[in-house]
Amino acid sequence: MKSASYWVELLQLTPHPEGGFFKETYRSSEVAGKECLSDGFTGKRNFSTAIYFLLRSQDRSLFHRIKSDEMWHYYAGGSLTLYVLNEGGLRTYKLGTSLENGESVQIVIPANSWFGAKVNEADNYVLCGCTVSPGFDFEDFEMASREELLKAFPFEREVIELLTQPT
Template sequence: MDAAELIDRLSLEPHREGGFFRRTYEAGDQPRVLTPHGERLSLTSIYYLLSSERPRGHFHRNRSDIIHYFHLGDPVEYFLIDPQGKLERVVMGSNLARGEKLQLVVPGGWWKASQLQADGVNGFGLISEAVSPGFDYQDSELGKREILTAAFPQHAALIRALTYENAVD
C-alpha cells in the first residue's frame, strides 16, 4: 500500500502542521474535563501520516499531553524542545533493535516537530495520537520561526528547517 491509498482508505486530510490526519475518536459520552482554558473532552485520538508529498510536521506545541503510537511505514523522526530549551530526538518505528520507539509521550507545553526519514522505502509513516485532555485548536500553537529562534538560538538551524516562514494560528 502506498501513501495515496492510505490517505484514501483512512479518509485523511491535510493538517495545518504538515502531513495528513483524521480524528478517529472523541470521548463525547464521557464527562468533560475542566481546564484553565475551558471545558475539554477527556480524550481525543487521530491518525497522522507523513508522506513524501508532505514529509514534515512543523514545530508546534499543545497544552495537553500527547501519546504517539507508531503503526507502519518508514520511521518518523521527532524533535522535542522542553520549556527550558533541552532538545530531544526520538525516532518512532518498528525496528526496536535500532532503538526506534513504538510509543512516544510528549508532555503538554513542549515544542515538537516531526519528519519522515529520507532513507525510507515506503514513502510514508503512519502513527496515531491520543490527547488528554482532548485536543482543541485553542490549546495548540504553531511555532513562529522568529520567536522560536529568539527563545532557543542553540537550535536555530533545526527551527528554520521545521517551521513555516510566516506561521499563523
C-alpha cells in the same frame, strides 16, 4: 508495502494545518470541567481524543504545541523523528519498529512542549496515531514562530529552520 495515497484514500485523511494528513477517530463522550484541568485551559475538555496521522517524506509536521500530553503510536511505513523543544533543550525520538536501533512504537510528548516531525527515509511515509489527554481542542493549538523559537533556543537554528515557516 502500501503507498501513502492508499492510506490517505482508505482512511479518508485530509490535510492537517501543521503538515501531513489526519482524521479524528475518537473523542470521548465524557468531559472534564475547567476546575479539573491544569492552568492554561480556558474551558472544559473531552477526556481524550485520537487521530490517524500520516506524513510523507516531502511533508513536515511543523513545530507547534498543545496544552495536553500527546502519545504517538506507530502503524505503518518507514520511521520518523520527533523533535521536542522545551526548558530541557532539544530532544529527539524515533518512531518506528526497529527497537534494537533505538526506535519506539510509542512516544509521549509532554504538554506545552514545542514539537515537530519528519520522515527519515526518502520516498517513504509514516502512518501513525496520536492520542491526546485531556482531549485535543484547536483552542489549545499554537504554531511556532521561527523568530520566537530562535530567540528561546538559539543553538537549535538548523532544526528550527527545518520545522518552521520563514517569518
